[in-house]
Amino acid sequence: MLIEGVCKRFGSLQALDHVSLQVAPGEFFGLLGPNGAGKTTLISAMAGLSRPDAGSIRVMGHDTVADYRAARRNLGVVPQELVFDPFFTVRETLRIQSGYYGLRGNDDWIDEILARLDLTAKADSNMRALSGGMKRRVLVAQALVHRPPVIVLDEPTAGVDVELRQGLWAFVRDLNRQGHTIVLTTHYLEEAESLCGRIAMLKQGRVIALERTADLLARRMQQTLRLRLGQGAALPPELRARARATPDGRIALTVDSADEVAACLARLHAEGVLFDDIELAKPALEDVFIAMMQEAA
Numbered sequence: 648m649l650i651e652g653v654c655k656r657f658g659s660l661q662a663l664d665h666v667s668l669q670v671a672p673g674e675f676f677g678l679l680g681p682n683g684a685g686k687t688t689l690i691s692a693m694a695g696l697s698r699p700d701a702g703s704i705r706v707m708g709h710d711t712v713a714d715y716r717a718a719r720r721n722l723g724v725v726p727q728e729l730v731f732d733p734f735f736t737v738r739e740t741l742r743i744q745s746g747y748y749g750l751r752g753n754d755d756w757i758d759e760i761l762a763r764l765d766l767t768a769k770a771d772s773n774m775r776a777l778s779g780g781m782k783r784r785v786l787v788a789q790a791l792v793h794r795p796p797v798i799v800l801d802e803p804t805a806g807v808d809v810e811l812r813q814g815l816w817a818f819v820r821d822l823n824r825q826g827h828t829i830v831l832t833t834h835y836l837e838e839a840e841s842l843c844g845r846i847a848m849l850k851q852g853r854v855i856a857l858e859r860t861a862d863l864l865a866r867r868m869q870q871t872l873r874l875r876l877g878q879g880a881a882l883p884p885e886l887r888a889r890a891r892a893t894p895d896g897r898i899a900l901t902v903d904s905a906d907e908v909a910a911c912l913a914r915l916h917a918e919g920v921l922f923d924d925i926e927l928a929k930p931a932l933e934d935v936f937i938a939m940m941q942e943a944a
């Protein structure tokens with residue numbers, strides 16, 4: 648996938664501002680960014696559903712405007728929104744989708760996809776009778792009926808329970824191992840960290856980072872020191888000013904070096920501050936993401 652200088656404007660809002668990036672065949676690529684960054688707008692342009700004001704997108708060498716049909720055939724998109732015709736069953740929905748690509752006799756593949764997505768038992772259920780998570784799985788199935796080499800998933804795990812999410816990732820990983828190119832947007836940064844080889848970060852329609860995930864993580868040498876203070880203990884004021892409370896009731900301090908860890912501990916010791924638990928954690932993609940978004944602002 649080759650994206651070159653793509654711009655898209657809605658009224659006075661520049662939703663995409665000269666976005667350029669390339670995704671190599673077989674890559675597992677992450678497209679991250681806060682709400683409104685332009686991820687879905689970019690995906691619509693990839694799918695040929697909207698036309699960029701400037702720039703171009705090629706899917707497996709096919710231009711999404713000039714060579715729409717070929718580009719579309721090479722792409723499977725799992726959209727963010729759950730939109731379905733409620734009158735069809737799951738199997739009918741997938742047969743109709745196959746029909747859009749001129750595929751007849753696609754039932755063996757449809758059965759395989761249904762099995763992999765744990766939907767076999769629901770094949771003859773009406774779409775309206777499915778739960779949200781099941782509907783999302785049908786969206787994944789729909790994107791795959793024509794066996795596209797490039798698969799784009801726009802927040803596929805929103806509203807999906809943990810077990811299902813793991814099943815979905817196992818499936819997507821398999822597809823990637825078989826050679827499919829995967830482009831993923833997600834707000835679950837842990838998912839992106841463990842799945843994506845490379846990541847683009849978008850902010851206000853611009854690419855603010857485009858790097859291998861490992862390099863992004865290595866850019867921040869900062870680590871997090873987490874402490875659980877003993878009963879009634881309080882941090883000295885200069886540490887308190889830098890500390891964050893964690894959801895599990897601990898205190899987190901960002902530290903740049905081992906010396907700084909030692910200095911913090913010495914300070915606590917000098918003040919007689921007791922703690923029950925201590926942990927030094929490596930930076931997560933989430934920390935990098937937050938820092939980069941702040942820097943870009």
Ligand SMILES: Nc1ncnc2c1ncn2[C@@H]1O[C@H](COP(=O)(O)OP(=O)(O)OP(=O)(O)O)[C@@H](O)[C@H]1O
Binds near residue numbers: 682683684686689
């Ligand atoms: N059809 C449209 N008309 C007007 N504005 C739009 C339209 N589609 C998107 N926008 C605006 O363009 C910007 C980018 O939206 P987009 O949906 O691409 O963001 P996103 O990165 O996918 O966000 P989210 O994480 O919330 O899904 C937003 O400010 C949005 O309001």
